[in-house]
Amino acid sequence: GGEHEEAGFVKMSREQQAMAGIKVIAIKSQKNINQIISAPGEVVNDLYNTTLLTTQIDSKVLKRKVVLGQHVKEGDVIAVLYSLDIATAQNQLKVALSEWQRVRKLGKQSVGAKRFINAKAEVEKNKSLLMAHGFNQQLTEKFILGKNNFKSGEYPVIAPHDGVILEDNFQSGQFLSAGSTIALLVDEDNVWVEALLAPEIGQRIPVGTKAKIIIGNKTFFALVIHDSHAIDETTRTRKIRLSIKNTGHLLHAGHFARVFLELPLTLKGKNDKVILLPETALMRSSDGDWTVFIEQEPGVFKQEEVELENTINGMHRIKGLNSGQRVAIKGAFFLASEIAKGGFDPHNH
Template identity: 40%
Template sequence: MEEITAEPIVVEIEAPGEILLNSYATHQLTPRIEAQVIERHARLGDKVNKGQLLVTLSSVTMSEAQGQLLVAENEWQRVRKLGREVVSARRYQDARIAAQQARASLSAYGMTQSQIDQLASSDTIENANGRFGLFAPLSGTVIRDDFITGQMAQVGSLLFEISDETTLWVEAKLAPGSANSIQVGNPAQIMIDGNWMPGKVIQVHHTLDETTRTLAVRLEVSNPNDRLHTGQFVTARIQNGRSEERGMVLPLNALLRSADGDWQVFVEHEPGEFEPKEVEIVRHMGGRVQIEGLESGSRVVTQGAFFVQSELAKSGFAVHNH
């Protein structure tokens, strides 16, 4: 039962949409130097944590850079112990720069700072074996791992793609005229498996799709329990937030057809006593409708209207009204 009064009319625009990855929460792992895949530590579909080792690689280029660090670090430590009073300023400066450059090279090639520090603190040349790891830059799900152990991975070739799928994007396609009324932050919802899920507008594109001549509006939607998957097609409803109109609004399932085919609702005129009232639909708004034909303050059956109609019919009451 719901007492209805005039309320602001929220106009919704309905459009088809597609679920996409949240690109701002997605990361691709690629080697910065040519390297051989030695061992994988994660697989497609795995949940990984930020900083987790994903793959071990080996590279001749990395081995040479590691060896240069050991030499440069050894020289720098020797010069620093001797001090500025013993060695020339030029030698002191050159040793420090060489060590810094060796560290920078290893960092640029893909070693982490902790790996570099560990290597620099060792005096064993055998540690310059060219091995290094790639680590997860964020917590998420492995959604691509297109490589095999033993292959040579070229610079920039994709080894892993990881995405945090707790929030996903929906790209809705709207006619340009409709999209012009949409603003960032407007509430939205999408239909999935017969249920509506809330979201919001985060971006409105500024260029038309050359094929469909539509304008894309990007929504952000939470993804509890991994219910949503990229590539799924959905129906999106977006509030344009500009209407100042007021009217009577009811859930769609509060309306039933009378025997004459007219729309009607059931109004409680006395506690536990109901009568049908004919109404007109002004507009559909998702799962709700704006109607005319009722007085403000009317108490309307919003759940179980079909049951009320059936009971009235059984009692011999005419469930139509003119």
């Protein structure tokens, strides 16, 4: 073992240190520390890229064009519906168009400004009415040119963007009242993870904060896109939303996730610095205080009392040490037993 030349000191040669597994480092105070916070989460659909396709007016389902789970492209037809209101609006637009053509042929001079303006306004009014019923602009333009591929009153429900059909609450022949949901279209290129955090006072999680997310046995990287300021009354947690690029569409709503956020540790004072030591550097003294072993000169260790403030990322924040001091971060147990043999306690009682 080591020599006890003076109470509270242990002297050890390099060889003895190596055999006892003692590792010494010069400690550095740190200013910019990132604290890792872990929270449970769940994958949800990216609502900014999710569309609820609904009927604008009372309609009947004529044909279903997709099945649940199908990938569709922007412009694909989801279903073909029939509506009496659309048939009526189409007829009114036809009448307005023929009047407008007649008036235009005769010219503003012949028919008078009032009739000319009214005829034009009537076309615009009926065009808007048809579009408000769910006949989109492209179809309406085609209808005006006489190139409509659908029978009177028939109209398609069209995918406004690429995505997957995740809900389809309709059957052929079914009557749907205005506002009924036809399908839920989700673009899965991006998904969200909603994480639940304990509501710490004053803790800010800025938008853009990076996070590591573990789902199953895979790791993903995400960014915080929203930090809720409200605390959920039931769970007493605060929700943050993260966005993940869902390459290969591996992730789906409902997957459980573990979220690891990296946040800069807020230090109170401007010149505040932190000294962090691993668990292995700490030993309890005979009266229960926390101590560390400081190498005062090569091979000479002294047991010093320290204060533990809190734990950051599994490391202990220590008060009572200075930057540059050499501390045993491994082998503290061995040094403590050597001191015990010498009957030393740090208070020199």
